[in-house]
Amino acid sequence: xxxxxxxxxxxxxxxxxxxxxxxxxxxxxxxxxxxxxxxxxxxxxxxxxxxxxxxxxxxxxxxxxxxxxxxxxxxxxxxxxxxxxxxxxxxxxxxxxxxxxxxxxxxxxxxxxxxxxxxxxxxxxxxxxxxxxxxxx
Numbered sequence: 645x646x647x648x649x650x651x652x653x654x655x656x657x658x659x660x661x662x663x664x665x666x667x668x669x670x671x672x673x674x675x676x677x678x679x680x681x682x683x684x685x686x687x688x689x690x691x692x693x694x695x696x697x698x699x700x701x702x703x704x705x706x707x708x709x710x711x712x713x714x715x716x717x718x719x720x721x722x723x724x725x726x727x728x729x730x731x732x733x734x735x736x737x738x739x740x741x742x743x744x745x746x747x748x749x750x751x752x753x754x755x756x757x758x759x760x761x762x763x764x765x766x767x768x769x770x771x772x773x774x775x776x777x778x779x780x781x
Contacts, residue, residue: 671750674741681740685768687775695773698766702758711777722753734778742771 685691699707706726708714713726727733737745746767749757758767 671752672745673748673750674744678740678744679738681743683739683743683768683771685765685772687772691769691772692776694766695769695771698762698770699773702762703770706755711774719753725753728774728777729779731779734775739768739771739775742774743767746770 699711700709704715705717706713706715706719707728708718708726711728713723713728718726724730745755746762747757747759749755762770
């Protein structure tokens with residue numbers, strides 16, 4: 645289940661060894677370590693505050709102030725994808741997956757790539773903040 649959810653595919657090589665290759669799943673390009681990549685930042689008050697500031701500046705216009713997908717630039721046809729509080733989606737999106745989604749973006753539904761605008765530390769801080777928005781299932 646997790647493999648399909650994050651978009652990795654296992655294949656057999658000519659030598660008979662299994663390899664894992666990143667693939668596009670629902671428009672996301674995720675590397676093989678996405679599901680296991682750990683957030684290097686501590687989820688303390690400073691990190692959450694830093695992440696909230698990045699979210700307000702870069703994400704809120706689409707995801708809305710509470711992460712519900714109701715920002716002024718939100719795509720009404722993709723509201724379910726844009727709601728960051730949905731606990732079912734949260735289970736499929738551990739920290740590393742969220743990190744790569746913010747880093748790489750996707751074309752449809754539109755999510756800008758922030759790899760040229762934000763540092764890795766800024767992305768991890770916004771990942772930490774987004775985790776505080778998630779409803780517990």
